[in-house]
Amino acid sequence: EPEVTQTPSHQVTQMGQEVILRCVPISNHLYFYWYRQILGQKVEFLVSFYNNEISEKSEIFDDQFSVERPDGSNFTLKIRSTKLEDSAMYFCASRLTVSPGGYTFGSGTRLTVV
Amino acid sequence: GQQVMQIPQYQHVQEGEDFTTYCNSSTTLSNIQWYKQRPGGHPVFLIQLVKSGEVKKQKRLTFQFGEAKKNSSLHITATQTTDVGTYFCAAPLRGQAGTALIFGKGTTLSVSS
Secondary structure, eight states: OOOOOOSSSEEEEOOOEEEEEEEEOOOTHHHHHHHEEEEEEEEEEEEEEEEEEEEEEOTTOOTTTEEEESSSSEEEESSSSSOOGGGGGEEEEESOOOOOOEEEEOOOOOEEEE | OEEEEOOOSSEEEETTTEEEEEESSOOSSOOEEEEEEEETOOOOEEEOOOOOEEEEEEEEEEEOOOTTTEEEEEESSSSGGGGGGGEEEEEEESSTTTTTTEEEOEEEEEEOO
């Protein structure tokens, strides 16, 4: 079964450093998303991406965040200057169409900011 | 902003007992989705409900979408230890199909044998 692949699985970074989280969505999917989940809490929407541009973003997705699809396969989330509160599990998700059907989530990257 | 309320937050049952989680929105939803997240895992899509009053079954799981399309429930009959995890409902961010999803806080189910 096709998978969404995320790397790395775990990243530890110092506060103020930049991090790039990488995702390879399912190859024929058209819609891409980043979500995050602080330990023990709900899954929070960050940003959606379609047709090589951001289609929606949440209040969490401020100027410190950016997304790119640098080639036909990768989808990246960059955090420019990490803060302690950015520590969370970051999930990439993709889907083929907007309706019907759910998202396929990757296994996530656990980001720890120290 | 739009919120999706989910209750209960936690539920512990004995194996074989039934389990239900409820999801409510203050606004009419175009659809609602359900996901399961095993401990340490990622959300896995279970089902999407679109029609008013819709009921769908997957083996021991029964999903309902309310007549007003503002609430939904997931019922598990005769729970098994493999049902352990957190169940999330999720609805379109701005109530319209095609927008990103907003997740409820989830119901964490634990099952003792």
